Amino acid sequence: MMGRWLDRRGAALLPWLLPAALLILWEAFSLAGVLGSQVLPAPSAVLTAAWQLGSSGQLLRHVVISTERALAGLLVGGSIGLAFGFLNGLSPAAARVTDTTLQMLRNVPHLALIPLVILWFGIDESAKLFLVALGVFFPIYLNTYHGVRTVDNDLVEMGRAYGLNGWEFFRQVILPGAFPSILVGLRYALGLMWLTLIVAETISSSSGIGYMTMNAREFLQTDVVVLGIVIYAMLGKLADSATRWLERRCLSWHPSFQVVRVAT
Amino acid sequence: MTQMAMESALFAALYERRNLRERDPAPPSARPAVRPGAAVSIVNLSKSFAGRPVLRDLSFEIAPGEFVAIVGRSGCGKSTLLRLLAGLNAADAGDIRVDRRPVTNVVGEARLMFQDPRLLPWRRVIANVGIGLGGNWYYEALTALRSVGLDGREHDWPAMLSGGQRQRVALARALVSRPKLMLLDEPFAALDALTRLEMQQLIEAMWLRQRFTALLVTHDVREAIGLADRVILIEQGGIALELAVPNERPRTRSNAKLAALETKLLDRLLECAGGDGKVSRFTSLPVQHPSDDKDQSPW
Ligand SMILES: Nc1ncnc2c1ncn2[C@@H]1O[C@H](COP(=O)(O)OP(=O)(O)OP(=O)(O)O)[C@@H](O)[C@H]1O
Ligand SMILES: [Mg+2]
DSSP: OHHHHHHHHHHHHHHHHHHHHHHHHHHHHHHHTSSOTTTSOOHHHHHHHHHHHHHTTHHHHHHHHHHHHHHHHHHHHHHHHHHHHHHHHHOHHHHHHHHHHHHHHHTSOGGGGHHHHHHHHTTSHHHHHHHHHHHHHHHHHHHHHHHHHTSOHHHHHHHHHTTOOHHHHIIIIIHHHHHHHHHHHHHHHHHHHHHHHHHHHHHSOSSSHHHHHHHHHHTTOHHHHHHHHHHHHHHHHHHHHHHHHHHHHHTTTSHHHHHHHHHO | OOHHHHHHHHHHHHHHHHHHHHHSSOOOOSSOSOOOOOOEEEEEEEEEETTEEEEEEEEEEEOTTOEEEEEOOTTSSHHHHHHHHTTSSOOSEEEEEETTEEOOSOOTTEEEEOSSOOOOTTSOHHHHHTTTOOSSHHHHHHHHHHHTTOTTOTTSOGGGSOHHHHHHHHHHHHHTTOOSEEEEESTTTTSOHHHHHHHHHHHHHHHHHHOOEEEEEESOHHHHHHHOSEEEEEETTEEEEEEEOOOOSSOOTTOHHHHHHHHHHHHHHHHHHSTTTTTTTTTOOOOOOGGGHHHHOOO
């Protein structure tokens, strides 16, 4: 019993072994003076910075603001992407009208629009919202569209033959059929969401983690810069875990998830 | 308790509650157990795909409650015929009526059982059976599942069932709405011999009990003769042969009359497979000479 418990604990800890070793090595090099604190501060220094900024409430404020921006952008861009994806997937006529245009726009790197966006919106919230929304729109749109188009035709026919139509047809056949693909889109979108936000915040902002990092750079606070990077990484990981959770919840019917279910 | 276990317990509890709620009122008697089957009439039906005729001037009738089997070579348009009857496709010309009403769209009274189960993989077995039903769906779906011998599997995902079990779920799904016309498109084709036999008996039992009109498409001549009141052979888009089967049930495999019919049907099928199949294709429908079937056979 005890042995198995330890085994399981061990298995859970295994992926963290390498990062922990690297951290210890990093700390050791910093202590030995091989790594200058201006180049790369020791992990302990980053932790201290986190503690100081955290206890003053500043860190939390920046994190909350960045998260709010990210989620707002995701909500706006994601909803529009979903709407267009479903519309074009279900209506060939709509696809003929809009898809080519959207495909063309997709090839413009959205970060290249930053100068234009600053001209349009200045540096206030709407500029960042616009950029993030634009960034998440395309992966969500493309994958939703693709997902709807590739719903098993046999099932579509079965649904019709068994009297499903309208909302019920959408809810029972199209949406779940397209869902795995939509989730893939969501995961891409989350990556782009943070990326866009970092760039937007470092260029034009007076709050948020990007601003915090840029500000720290001016005062040569390398520890705060590293802290900002670590926080971005953590938020990114959190978002990814959230989609994985969603995936497990919503795709429990999928054979590849049932294997897990049986094993536990 | 692990999270998985908790989730599934929660799920079971939710379903259980619905189950109780649905079950509390006495079993529904809204739908009568026996409804007369639908009469089907097909007149001069034609359908082509991309200029290639598949069905040509096809006409026949099915009496209410009759069990008709359709045989024919692969690609001769059997599935096409069923899809037209189910209202999934539109005919190019001709008239299809179910209970004297023209079929223009999907008919509520007809149910089509496909060549493959076509279960929604993201819905549990019970929800698959109850698809498109309202009201007391849970109870009815459960009853239908029981009638195909799958009680206890209602909360499984379709992926957890064997091929034969999935096809039985599909049968329950077709039966649950008590259709007046059952269209069966080779529902046993993918099953092993034993399961196949079981499914055939199951469908016959259901047909005897519910008295729907049944139209069964099959490759298997023995299956057609074993189940149907009448067998129709489709060839080059039209009816090549029509055989009435002596109506004795249950049918035994060793019945000499049935064996003779089987031979006749097989001979006719083989004749069209060999010989002049390619040349006379779509030029004219072969003239029927049921009596000299055997003489024309190249074997
Ligand atoms: N949607 C379609 N588009 C084009 N051609 C089609 C379509 N559906 C069927 N056909 C053609 O119509 C013919 C008849 O097809 P059908 O599926 O009805 O055959 P079948 O008799 O059911 O064959 P099987 O026994 O192999 O299932 C075939 O030649 C097929 O290629
Ligand atoms: Mg077919």
